[in-house]
Amino acid sequence: MAFLQKKHARGGEKRSIGWGVFRRCEGCRETLRADDLSANLEVCPSCGYHHHLSAEAWRQHLLDPGAWEEHDADLRAKDALGFVDSKSYDERILHAAQKAGVPEAFLAGSGALGGRPVQFGAFVFRFMGGSMGSVVGEKITRMFERGLERREPVILLSCSGGARMQEGTLSLMQMAKTVSALERLREANVPFLSVLLNPTTGGVAASFALLGDLNIAEPGALIGFAGPRVIETTIRQTLPEGFQRAEFLLEHGMIDLIADRPHMRATLGRALDHFVG
Structure with a gap:
């Protein structure tokens, strides 16, 4: 060339x-x-x-400038199982941190959107596919708890392959842990706006990601538990065209709307107008 x-x-x-x-x-x-x-x-x-747009780029795109305070940046994963495949889990964490430029797969903090205080979180897909382990689950749980304590809406951007296999059951229990914290937020009538990016799959999709007061997806986002190839292999049938994509989910009532990335800030702002007033 x-x-x-x-x-x-x-x-x-x-x-x-x-x-x-x-x-x-x-x-x-x-x-x-x-x-x-x-x-x-x-x-x-x-x-x-x-x-793909990085979590930090999303933060800068959505939140008001000068209003950001990151939380729980010091949390680190532990190799409780001594997990080894072709590499040890500790080696994989180190490599992922070098690749992504951040120490874990989730960014969380306090900010503002249109002058309204919010709790904001976004997955870092470049860190082990945005997988949810014990640290990610803890950061999300604390984010919901801060939203409850401060009565601030929570905006969460999901982009994940699901639970982190290197942590075994510890990663799976984050599904129940995060949803439990979310239910306490819901009982207090504090809004949760869930933004579904490509991909939102596995344990993240099966827990909090589709439990928003408003579920918004980007165009073409893959959203579901297992991937379409796994499903087709299992059931030995061809899936409908566009299956598990955002447009398919919207047509079948599983999400509330689809918003283009350039319009996402305005869309979230209107949602806050509706829920908060």
């Missing part, structure tokens, strides 16, 4: 300017300038495909 290479000014050496400058859309496969895609919140300007 000659257009991705450029001769060095001296010595004729070639250097690649490749995918640091250009990226290929995962939807339409068009080659895009990386800067243009980043400026458009990782949404393809040609076909509208929503690429």
Whole structure:
């Protein structure tokens, strides 16, 4: 691909300017300038495909500037089982932290949206696929508890492959733990706005992610417990087109609405107007 290479000014050496400058859309496969895609919140300007956006980028997009305080950033996972596959769990945590630039798979804190105080949380998918282990479950539980204590709406962005297998039953019990805290929030009539990103699957989808007072999804998001390939293999049938995608769930009454990423802040603002007044 000659257009991705450029001769060095001296010595004729070639250097690649490749995918640091250009990226290929995962939807339409068009080659895009990386800067243009980043400026458009990782949404393809040609076909509208929503690429992954980091938890920190989401925070900056949704919350008012200057109003952020991160919570529980010091929590760290423990290898209670001494789990080893091709690597030890401790090694995988270290590698994931280096790759994602954060120590765990969930970002939580206090902020504001349109001047209203909120509790905000977002999964970090680059950290072990946004898997929910004991630390993630604890951070989410504390976030719900802060929302209850302060009577502040909770906004949670889910993007996860599910429970973290390296923690075994400890990861599975986070499903009950987080939902229990959420039920206390619900009983106090404190709003919970759940935003479902691509993908929202496994134990996260089967616990709190679809229990929002308002469940909002991004276009095309994969939402469900098991993936479609696993289901087709198990039942030996072909699934309907678009099965488990946001549009399919909306049509069948499992979510409340779909919002494009550029309009998500305004959508959440209107939801807060409705629930809080």
